[in-house]
Amino acid sequence: MQRRRILKLIAGVAVSVLSGGVARAARVVANFRFVRPPGALPEHEFTSACIGCGLCAQVCPNRAINYFSPGAGKKANTPYIVPRTKACILCMKCGAACPTGALKKITRNAESIVQNVKMGHARVDKTLCLSYQGKTCGVCYRACPLQDRALKVGMLEQPEVLGECVGCGICERSCIQIPQAIKVIPTHLATA
């Protein structure tokens, strides 16, 4: 009798603790806008190639990379970047560290980055952008690591995204307007 009661107690505690954890895991579903780290394979290949080792985040000097929890299904334990929280600084260390080739190894120079990195593409919302509203801003252009290749500014610092934008998200990170007038549209959303 004693034994049964103790077992019941332990089982009860275990179930309550676990259900809390499971609920938390289930809540964190991938319903927010994220980009994959630079050099990622196409989305379905990426989720199958990634083994969830966590190395890419451990070498990221900007602490930009985070991971999905098991509630995210196929995406579980795979890395993502939310540009507004922390943007990629295109250092290319994650690709060098990735042991499975889910992130390609890319040398760190502008040519190779422009050719190989396709995290997403920035888009300017002209109804929100301060420069288009007559208040000269240009912060995104100043922040862009690929100035005049990915982003150029015209009259009154009005930004215009060019074809070579790699979607690093530093413009979105730096935009002083709330909500952000320039946002990265992730590649996996654009192609889907």
Added chain:
Amino acid sequence: MTVIPLQKKLNYLRWVALATVFSMLLLIPFLYLYQTFVAAHAYDYLSSYEKLVYKFGEFVSSPFTSDPKEALDALKGTTWIGRLFGLDLADPLAAVANTAASKRFYWPLWTMALIPIGLTLVFGRFFCGWLCPATFIYELNDNMGAWLRKLGVPVSRRRLNRSMKYFVLAVGIAWSVLMGVTVFSWIYPPLLIGRELNYAITLGGFGAGMVFFVLTLLFDLLVARRGFCRYLCPGGALYSLLGHFRLLRVQRKAEICNDCAKCNAVCQFGLSPLTDRFTQECNNCTACIQVCPTDALSFALRIQDQPYQGPGHLGRHYARHRHDGEVPEDGKTAQLAASTGSGRI
């Protein structure tokens, strides 16, 4: 006594190894934080806790390197995939799982797994006993189970079917192939430990993998002793298969064995050194070598276990059987010895 005294001490060395691996898994995320602080030139903007981390990182790394931002990249990862002083290593299960899930042969990963595979071919399932960070917790959990048992709290010691873990491995691989997902990364305890510690330290909080790990701890405590490792762990299954013809294995010398069965009692994997049945499951943890009162157990270079050698020649059962002149049936003597022997725990 033909046994080298060193072999009796190996179990202590094993605990040192386990503790070292575990503390490395704690150290590496903190060193990573230190790296990011250095990279950001951010000391003045850190919180008091982060300043503590910075000073700790400086204290640990400054004797070895003057450029922590780059040099500390030589120490990364977990036991799943890790870089140990510049040497890339991978768990063989990682290579298998990746090949199954992505359906392509990515050879750099297999070269990383080459050294662990080679060591496993020689030392068998040694990862499970000597390196696995989950084993560190599981053994402490098992000791706690022994304490609870002493205090009268019921701790179950069920025996299940060992081949379940090969089934888990097979199903995991099949699932990976079908769904294109590395399912082992959800349930493999050493990976969970490494990753969850990393999450907790660098990303601010445990992930849901910790829930599963706690579940396995409860399973070990309430259902079967070291149950997950024995019956369910897919990595243990793979290591067991690789270590089937391992070169180095614990063997019994029947001449000086006294059938006390302490080895059977101390074996966390529930094997039977007393009847020479180490099998591919043995993880060379050396606990039985340490506990043997007559030094009858020691390492030997063989690619197969000796067949059952009969009862120990120092035991009273052996003497009786000698008078009768009959050969005991396999296992029967062992049960007798286990029931009368003074096995601990």
